[in-house]
Each structure stands twice: as structure tokens, then as C-alpha cells.
Amino acid sequence: MEKECSTREPKWRSYFIDLYESLKISVKLLLIFLMCFNFFQTDFTRLLNLKSNVNESIAEVSNDTRTRIFCLIFTNEYGNNYIAVHGQATWIKNCDRYLFVSNDVHAVLEPLLVKYRDRWDTMKVSLFHVHQYYANDLDWLLMVYDNNYVVLENLRKMLKPYSPDEPINFGCKMWDNDNQTYMHGGIVLSHEALRRLVVEGFTNSSLCNPNDSAYASEEMGKCLKNLGVVDGDSRDAMGRQRFIPFPPEHFLTELSPEKEEWFVTHSFYEINATTNKLSPEAISFSDVSPATMVTLHYYIYKLRIFGRKVLPQNVTNHLGNNTQLS
Template identity: 30%
Template sequence: MSNFRHMSLSFMSGIVFGTGFILMFLYYQNSSSTGFWRNLPVSVEKTDKKYDKPSKYDGKSNIHYSTNRNTSRHLLANHSDYHHYSAEDDNRTAKQLYRRVRVLCWIMTSPATLLSKAIHVRDTWSKRCNVRLFMSSVENKTFPAVGLPVREGRSQLYEKTKEAYKYIWKHYKDQADWFLKADDDTYLVAENLRFLLKDYDPQRPLHFGRRFKLFVKQGYMSGGAGYVLSKEALERYVHGLDTKKCPKGGAIEDVEIGKCLEIVGVEAGDSRDQKQKDTFHPVNMKFHLKPEPIPQGNFMINYDYYPSCRGIECSSIYPISFHKVTPDEMYVYEYMIYHAKVYGVAHTHPKT
């Protein structure tokens, strides 16, 4: 009798334990990807392709893939997914403008700053360009960066700009309507750039940016704040270089391209918003938004084409760019612009 009781208790304990284990297994199996099961190895279908074409400036077209920090691959040319928006956001207007106003962004970088600065541009705002290219003097296939036939140094910035735009015209002219240049310490809001450009015809010879008034009759655009050329403007610029209609130029990149664009009949556009507030900013956010007068001797006082001021009331609610942004600040901008929200406040936007 004692043995029978012992066997019965063991049998019942086994049933209880086994049932509990099965229920726990089913619970975790059907739960979201959190907890213990997330860390187990799973089989993932490999869908990325490898391309052998070089990104060296050798006259051959190329499509770039880049491995980011979590080893997933994403296409740098013709990048068109919208995973960077929150699922609950209504991004229909942004998607429409993405398809309608195609922007190629090329970022001026160098071997010395590729992994200290450009990588943070790659991982933040440049994802929202239709096409993005990183231009250096040395090819980097894994980043990737295009190697242009130039030397590095401030005195070579205009040479790099010329070669970059010639490369883009040869290989990417049909993949975008507007062509933006930015530095690897520039932060840009691509959606607001498209909002500015949406009513302009890319077949008109136009360029936009932070307009400065010295050295060029119609003004020129700040290189640090970034500037964007229409397709017609880019064609005229490259033709001006090829025919030597434009002089070879000096070392100051933004001044020299401004001179050439004026020679070939490209108009300098007004990038301010409807309230005449600035959208392109040649310094970072903390400088432009601080409610103090611009310090005496600051370059903006002498350079700005339009009246200069400083403070929140001077900047557009649809800012396009900021310059001299540190790597750490890139992620602050990214979070505050695309992720942070104010509870109880719904924003309205003009109709497109």
C-alpha cells in the first residue's frame, strides 16, 4: 500500500510538472520577441547580394551596399524603406514627397573622418535621401565611400566638389531631380528640404542654401550649411567645367562653385520660409537658437545675404540643415526631430 501511494504521488507530480512545462513553452513561443527566446539562435534567410563593381572613379557605374553596426545590409543607392518612422506616425505626406521630389545627397568626407564623423551621418539623417553617396579621396568598399582622383586638405575642397559632381552627373543623373552637397558634420532634415523644393521645377537652373552676399554678384551658398542644385543647374555646372567656361577656381569651395553657377546662368534661390525665417543654418542649433545678439565680428553679420538674427523666432519651424554638429549631437537631433513627442499636442502642416 505504501509503495502504491508513493508511485501515485510520483505519477501525479510528473503530470503536473510536464503540463506546466508545456504551457510555459507555448507561452514563450507565442509571445513577442522579448525575454529568453529572443536570445536563442534562429535561422534567417539571407537576401542580400554582393556586387563586384568598384566604387573607384573609373568611369563604371556602381551600386553600393554597406554593412552597418549590427551587420545587416542596406542599399545606399536608391534607399527607399521607411523603417525610421514610428509605426503610429502618419507619414503619408512624407512618402508622397519622397517619390515626387527625388533628392541625391552626397557627403564630403575623407579617410581621416570616415569612421569618426561620416559614419554618424550614414546612421542618421542620410537614410532619408533617395540616393546617398560618401565622397572621399580613397575608396572604401565596406562603408562604402567613392574614391575620387583628388588629394585631401582644405585647399583641395573645390577639386573634390568638381570631381564629385562630375561623377554624379555621369552615374546618377537619372536617379534624382535635386542634388545636395553636405559636409560630414552637417545634419539635414530631408523631408523639410523636399517641402522647400516641391513647387520648383528641377528643369529650371536653380540652387538653394544659406545665401551669402560677398564675392559673387547674386550671392553664393554656404558650403557648411549644404546647398542643393536642380538637375538643370547640375548639367550646366558640369558643362561649364568640361568646356572651361568656368575658371579652374581657387580653394574656397562654396565661393568657387557660386562663381561658376552664376557664369552658366544658374539662379540663386531664396530658401527662407513664407515668414522669411531661415531654414539652412551654417552653425549648430545651440548657436542659432540662443536668444542673444550675434556676437560682434561673427562672420554671419558680414556674410548673410538677408538680415541676420539669432533665437528661436529667427529659425523656421521647418529647418533644413545645421552645420558644425558633433557626432554625439547627431543622435540628439535625430531623437528630438523624429522620436520625441509632446503629449496632448497635435501638429498641423500646410497641404502639399
């Protein structure tokens, strides 16, 4: 019997030793996997995972009192994964509600499906949908493309003096080739402007073009004028654009007329030595790359500068008018 027990003991010991060694290997493999996952995690994701540390007072405002902005974002099969997902992960989170419009399905974006991205028919279908299903959930409607970056807090500040019951729209005001005005760089419609478009305009061919057109923004401008919707002035106190039809780097020093001749010649407002600077109250940037979008979001909402006070508005304006980057 003693002999039999002595032969069994090494087998049990060997079993536990093998189990212990297997567990050690599993733990090591798990640690290696976690290290590799952290190493290969994209810079975009790292930036977006940082805790926000500004605009906390705005986030604490009751949804019953603050301006409700519905964001309508137009994208397509290419933009869905290229840039729209980055917009959804950054600035679009600050919309009260939002809806993507695309010509292709996407499991994350869950867009309203249309045939084209930027045609007049697409815009009409999208606005019909928003008015039918979300009219009671919005005060203002913001329409942008997937490559726009929008600072919603600045938009709310600009809209504060206005009522959503006014027939008014905002954006970067431009002249088209027929000497009609339209909004560029993003379009903001009041609740009443949206109602007039859908209820009165889209059902009346004498007020709004019933046919499709490649120039959706221009057709929108003509339709709004026929409906008595006025153009709001979205510029800051110094006359600088807040809806900027370029990436931010185009405006950081000053606008180059040679490079952006179409904007200088078609802008409704004069572009001069003051108005060609970047406004500290900027609301929207256009043609923004995914990298610039995430970088902007980091600088605006994540970056902390300890011990530095915010400059008074008059000082900011002074620097904005006279300081150029070398």
C-alpha cells in the first residue's frame, strides 16, 4: 500500500506543476496581447478617449432651457467610413439629436438612405423626413456635410438672440452665378423656416424648384427667399466669418485671394484686411480631413493649459486682427 501511494504522489504533483505552467503561459500571452493592443491603438482613438475638461457649464444646462439643435449630416458610401464616423465620435455628440443621410447602408451611422449626397432632390427628401418625424424635437436645424467640423457651443451663443419662430436662416452668405444669395459652409434653419420649406415651398412649384438640381444650396437659397425667410448675419462683431468654407489652416494667417478667388469674388460681404482673419468665435469649418477633425476636437475640448487665464474678448480681437503666424 505504501508503495502504491508513493507512485501516485508524483503523478498528482506533475499534474499541478503542468497546470501551473500552463496558467503562467496563458497570463504571459494575455499580457502580450494587451500590450500589443495598446501599442497599435490609433492616435485618433487615444485622443477621443481623453476626458473632456471644458464647457462643463454648458453640459450641465437643462435640456428644457437650452436651444435644441438637430444636426443633419450628408455623406456617401466613401465618406461613411472615411470621415463621417470621426464626426460622429467628435463634434456630433454635442448635437441634441442628429441624422446621417447617405446613399449606402452603415451599421454604426444608421443613415437615412437616398440616391445621391448633394443634390436638390436629396435635400428635399431629407427635410421632409426631419419635419415629419423630428419637428417637435428641434428649435433649429443644422445641415452640413460629413467633412464639416462644428462648434455647437458657439452656434448656440450666436442663436441666443433669435427665436426659432422667426423665418430666418444662417450660414456663410454667398452670391451665385445668377446674382442670388445662398448659404455656404453649413446652413442653419429656424423651426419656422423648416416648416415653410416643407409645408409651403416643396408643395408649390412656383416657390421652389420641383426638379432635381446639382446645386442644392443655391436652390435652397432661392426657395427660402420666395418663402419670405430672411438671411441672418452670422459674422462676428468684427465682420469676420463664423461659418468658414475652408479648413482652419486656410484662415490662420490670412486669406489668400490668389488661392481662394472664388470666395473673394462671390462673398456677399467684403473681404478686407480685417475680415480675412480667423474669428475666435468660429462655428463651422469645411473640407476638414479626419486628422484635422480629431485634432480640432482635442484642442477645443481636451487640451488643458494650467495656470493660463482666458484672454478678454477685446484682447482676443486685437490679437486676431494684428497677429500673423510666421
